[in-house]
Amino acid sequence: MIKVYGGVYSRASMVMCALETLGLAYENVPLMPRSEPTQSAEYLALNPTGKLPTLVDGDLVLWESQAILFYLARKYGAGLLWVDTLEQEADLYRWSLYISNQIEVPALDMLLAVKYADGEPDRQNIDAQRQLLDRFLPVLESHLQDKEYLVGNKLTVADLHGAMVISWPKVAGFDYSDYPAIDRWVSRIQALPAQEKVRQGG
Numbered sequence: 001m002i003k004v005y006g007g008v009y010s011r012a013s014m015v016m017c018a019l020e021t022l023g024l025a026y027e028n029v030p031l032m033p034r035s036e037p038t039q040s041a042e043y044l045a046l047n048p049t050g051k052l053p054t055l056v057d058g059d060l061v062l063w064e065s066q067a068i069l070f071y072l073a074r075k076y077g078a079g080l081l082w083v084d085t086l087e088q089e090a091d092l093y094r095w096s097l098y099i100s101n102q103i104e105v106p107a108l109d110m111l112l113a114v115k116y117a118d119g120e121p122d123r124q125n126i127d128a129q130r131q132l133l134d135r136f137l138p139v140l141e142s143h144l145q146d147k148e149y150l151v152g153n154k155l156t157v158a159d160l161h162g163a164m165v166i167s168w169p170k171v172a173g174f175d176y177s178d179y180p181a182i183d184r185w186v187s188r189i190q191a192l193p194a195q196e197k198v199r200q201g202g
Ligand SMILES: N[C@@H](CCC(=O)N[C@@H](CS)C(=O)NCC(=O)O)C(=O)O
Pocket: 009, 010, 011, 012, 033, 034, 050, 051, 052, 053, 063, 064, 065, 066
């Protein structure tokens, strides 16, 4: 059976959401980020970065959440969570990589600076992350103006990854009122029945 390492409060939730959407059975090993088991020799043999998530599917051991999502959609999707043409596939990579390369770091740094601050949150750091988000979010906002999903007019793994990343600053109090299309899209993806199943533990 497919095995997913990483609890619901980690990027493993994107992977489990994909598995739920595809109707695949899996076993979850709910490790917490930076917890001692993630640094054990046994886990490092699967994922030498010591991070989450990791997927084990038969002989395949895979880490990096987007690689896992692409694999699951291509292997088991039969049209679900993926797109139909090469051009749409390029578009899917474009938006996934844009979110990963330009937005993921400031989004996560803002979450860490606010939620996991050791003492008073570092306002200078938070403002620096806010500036980066305000530089890159308008492009996404404009793209999502007339769309329900990032690519191909259907739900794909790009939405599962992107919406999770972009929900992090909100948890940290970032105001999305300048980005209503993004806000609606994140809420739409977070409300998927598969997300609820993951939150409830499958
Ligand atoms: N690019 C990696 C990032 C993995 C990652 O940072 N995972 C977090 C949990 S969501 C983690 O394990 N953090 C522990 C650490 O930073 O040491 C991916 O998408 O899989």
